[in-house]
Amino acid sequence: MTIAKFVKLWMWWGIITAAGFPLWAEEKKGGTMSYAEAKAFLDRHTEVIELADGKGAFVAVTPEWQGRVMTSTCGSPTGPSFGFINREFIEAGRPDPHFSNYGGEDRFWLCPEGGQFSLWFKPGAKQNLENWFTPPALNEGAWQAEVAADNRAVRMSARLKFQNASATHFELDVARRVRLLTVEDFAQLFGHAVAGLLKRNGVQLVAYETDNQITNLGSPLSKEKGLVSIWILGMLTAGPKTVVIVPYKPGPEAELGPVVKADYFGVVPKERLRVTPQAVLFLGDGKYRSKIGISQRRARAVLGSMDFESGVLTLVHFTMPDDPTKCIYLNNMWELPQKEPYVGDVVNSYNDGPNELGRQLGNFYEIESISPAEELKSGRSLRHCHRTVHLRADAATLHAIAEAALGVDLDVVRNTFFSNE
Numbered sequence: 001m002t003i004a005k006f007v008k009l010w011m012w013w014g015i016i017t018a019a020g021f022p023l024w025a026e027e028k029k030g031g032t033m034s035y036a037e038a039k040a041f042l043d044r045h046t047e048v049i050e051l052a053d054g055k056g057a058f059v060a061v062t063p064e065w066q067g068r069v070m071t072s073t074c075g076s077p078t079g080p081s082f083g084f085i086n087r088e089f090i091e092a093g094r095p096d097p098h099f100s101n102y103g104g105e106d107r108f109w110l111c112p113e114g115g116q117f118s119l120w121f122k123p124g125a126k127q128n129l130e131n132w133f134t135p136p137a138l139n140e141g142a143w144q145a146e147v148a149a150d151n152r153a154v155r156m157s158a159r160l161k162f163q164n165a166s167a168t169h170f171e172l173d174v175a176r177r178v179r180l181l182t183v184e185d186f187a188q189l190f191g192h193a194v195a196g197l198l199k200r201n202g203v204q205l206v207a208y209e210t211d212n213q214i215t216n217l218g219s220p221l222s223k224e225k226g227l228v229s230i231w232i233l234g235m236l237t238a239g240p241k242t243v244v245i246v247p248y249k250p251g252p253e254a255e256l257g258p259v260v261k262a263d264y265f266g267v268v269p270k271e272r273l274r275v276t277p278q279a280v281l282f283l284g285d286g287k288y289r290s291k292i293g294i295s296q297r298r299a300r301a302v303l304g305s306m307d308f309e310s311g312v313l314t315l316v317h318f319t320m321p322d323d324p325t326k327c328i329y330l331n332n333m334w335e336l337p338q339k340e341p342y343v344g345d346v347v348n349s350y351n352d353g354p355n356e357l358g359r360q361l362g363n364f365y366e367i368e369s370i371s372p373a374e375e376l377k378s379g380r381s382l383r384h385c386h387r388t389v390h391l392r393a394d395a396a397t398l399h400a401i402a403e404a405a406l407g408v409d410l411d412v413v414r415n416t417f418f419s420n421e
Contacts, residue, residue, distance in 0.1 A: 032237070035060075035073030038081035042070060045090050049147055049154050053180050057206035063145035066138065067156040067176045068104035074206040074390055080310060082206075082390050084235040084364035099134045101361055106210050106388060108176055109138055109231040111370055112330040115338035117226030118165040125165070127334040129356055135162040143176070153179035159217070165336075168225040171218035181207035181387060189317045189387060190302070193404045200397055207389040216376040223342060229330050229373035230384035233350075234316065235364045238286030241308040243413055244349045244365060245406050246280040248298045256297040261345060264291035264333065272351075274416050278407045281416055282349050284365030289353035293332075293345030296324040303347060303367060304406055306398075308414050313398050315389040315405050318369035320346060327372035346370055 033041070039060055042048045048070070051059040056079070059072040071083030083105030090102055113120050114127055119138075125131040137160035145156045155177045163169045186207070187195035198205060212230050221227050248259055260280045262268040268290045274281040282292050284305055294300075301320040306313050321327050329344040348368040354360050371384035391401060402410045 033081045033085070034078050035071065035081045036077040038071050038083075038085055039077070041085070041087060041090075045093075049145060051152055051154065051178065051180055051208070053152065056204060057180065059178065059180065059206065059208050061145075061154055061156075061178050062102070062104070063154075063156050064142040065100075065102045065104070066141065067108055067143040067145075067158070067178075068102065069106035069178055069208065069210065069388075070102070070104045072105065072206045072208065072388075072390060074392060075204040079204070079392075080312070082236060082312070082314075084237050084362055086362050095140055097133055097136075097139070099361075100139050103235050103362065103364070105234045105236055106178075106208075106386060107233050107235070108174065108210075108212055109233055110135075110214075111229045111231045111332060111373070112341070112344070113332040114334035115331055115341050116166055116336060117168070117330070117341055118334075119162060119228070121165050123165050123167050127336055132334075135160075137162045143174075148179075153177060164226045166226050169218065170221075170228060171216075172228075173215040173217055175213045175215075177211040179209055179211070181209055181389070185209070185387075186389075190315065190405050194401060197397060197401045197404060198391075200393065202393055203397060204392040205389060207387065209385055209387045211383070211385045213381050213383045215381040216378055218378065220377045221375050223328075223375060227328065227330065227342075227373040227375065229328075230371040230382060231368065232318070232370075232384065232386035233366050233368045234386075234388060235362075235366050236284070236305065236314065238284050238352070238363050238365045239307045239309045240285050241414075241418060242284040242305055242365065243308070243417060244282040244284045244303070244305045244351075244367065245402070245408055245413060246282065246292070246294055246303045246347060246349065247278060247300045247407050248280060248294055249300060250277065257295055259294075259298060261293040261295065262290075264293070265289055268292060276408075276412065276416070281413060282351065283417060284349070284351050286352050286363040286365060288351060289355050289360075291348060291350045294347040296327070296329050296343070296346055299324060299346035302405060303349075304402075305365070305367065306402065306410060306413060308418065311392060311395075311398070313391045313393075313402060314367070315391070315401075316367050316369070317387040317389075319371070319383070319385045320369075321372060324372070328374065329370065330373050342373070344370070
């Protein structure tokens with residue numbers, strides 16, 4: 001090849017990649033995209049409601065896919081797409097009764113996943129991946145949507161009918177409001193120190209809340225027949241240097257129990273999970289299927305992640321009772337019978353990877369929060385809010401925000417896993 005031909009080929013390659021066309025080796029299950037590319041892709045397959053603050057923050061919501069927040073960005077539409085989008089599944093256009101995995105960085109589900117009151121397994125079924133089916137009410141059907149006049153919020157609703165593994169029938173009305181957060185919200189949620197740091201020059205952020213409410217339209221719910229609670233799961237694009245950061249309440253195990261539950265899909269290897277005096281650290285690289293949970297005695301209402309490769313800090317805040325130990329939390333373990341179906345986690349994080357069938361859902365990790373459950377009488381409601389903030393800024397500012405919001409030193413977090421790099 002002559003130098004002239006090489007230069008010409010190099011120029012064409014630059015044009016192609018700059019234009020956002022897919023590369024030959026690109027991973028279709030959540031490969032890196034800009035928000036503009038993600039939005040254009042979603043527009044070709046479904047209705048997208050876009051929320052914007054006029055300052056470079058954008059949030060894409062899809063009512064037809066069960067009210068998911070699919071992705072978001074900060075700075076401008078050419079900024080990174082933060083949510084995992086499963087292009088391979090979406091392009092195929094075929095629903096999956098096990099799980100219609102569109103992706104989405106905030107989706108609405110209900111607990112419990114496992115046990116005698118599971119919503120995912122039929123009565124009497126062995127609780128394994130082959131028999132695991134998302135309730136159709138959570139897996140298919142468009143939700144009604146109404147957009148606010150200022151384009152900063154959208155309200156969606158649906159009516160759900162399903163049964164659990166004990167053959168108890170449920171009928172619920174679901175109302176879900178997605179709204180952009182304001183400066184006033186930051187001080188209330190994360191404290192004035194964090195709110196002040198977010199105002200620094202050069203900080204780019206997108207922040208939104210999903211306010212989720214279920215109302216019982218059927219018979220009164222009871223512990224004897226099974227309860228439900230709100231479960232919000234955020235699927236975020238994994239990176240080779242992404243670490244989930246989960247602060248916890250310190251104290252002796254004799255009083256508070258283990259700091260972290262790490263045996264959902266087999267024990268998480270030590271090289272992928274660390275417990276420091278400040279937080280549980282968990283790799284979110286999309287390479288190893290694993291899940292962790294924080295109990296009612298240990299959970300705090302804030303957690304997050306840091307992608308050290310892209311320089312993005314994510315904060316998550318959710319509503320939690322002042323004393324979760326006095327509330328009912330549902331057990332999501334896949335086992336029959338569960339000894340304690342009403343003692344469960346408040347916070348979870350899942351990292352995807354090849355499963356027991358040799359397949360993988362996609363290149364993502366999840367940050368999840370769970371509401372308490374209640375014995376809802378007919379007409380009574382349960383509410384849960386989940387907030388997501390993505391930040392890009394200079395290293396010093398990100399370090400200060402992580403210290404103030406999560407109580408961790410990002411240098412310590414990085415060195416825990418990547419000290420030799």
